[in-house]
Ligand SMILES: Nc1ncnc2c1ncn2[C@@H]1O[C@H](COP(=O)(O)OP(=O)(O)O)[C@@H](O)[C@H]1O
């Protein structure tokens with residue numbers, strides 16, 4: 001199982017990390033983005049959807065009220081579903097979301113608040129957890145800081161087939177350094 005962990009120090013860095021990930025994404029794939037409110041799930045989704053070439057960064061907004069946004073890449077018709085289940089009470093499945101046909105296609109589905117999703121699929125699943133990271137010993141409750149830790153869990157190693165290999169050692173490379181820098185992140 002591959003795991004990548006990184007620390008970002010700005011929303012732009014989180015978006016950029018999402019863009020980089022897209023080199024490894026192949027449809028069909030389900031990306032589950034977990035983490036508290038404000039952890040950066042939508043910010044990461046901006047990078048993923050724009051990196052896939054399906055929308056401009058600014059056109060990716062939170063589907064908090066509509067629950068689902070669908071993007072289509074002009075070049076090949078690839079569909080990207082951006083789902084946010086924050087406002088759902090109880091559990092949702094693809095039928096209640098009107099997405100029952102989605103699994104018949106080869107799409108990329110990004111789900112925020114995946115704990116509320118009841119889903120049976122044979123699509124490869126990649127889990128991405130985002131969390132606030134205390135800065136210079138500031139308590140975690142202080143969510144004003146810009147440090148975020150992002151952990152990508154890829155149990156079936158499906159990201160390996162992408163543009164470049166993911167190895168467990170990625171987290172040790174300078175690029176994905178998670179030791180604290182002088183900024184305290
Ligand atoms: N390193 C960072 N990564 C992502 N977002 C950050 C970061 N630092 C600060 N932010 C801010 O935190 C907020 C994250 O919001 P959002 O992506 O909508 O979170 P979520 O979808 O998890 O609720 C934004 O206001 C963003 O500007």
Ligand SMILES: [Mg+2]
Nearest residue numbers: 041042062112
């Ligand atoms: Mg969000």
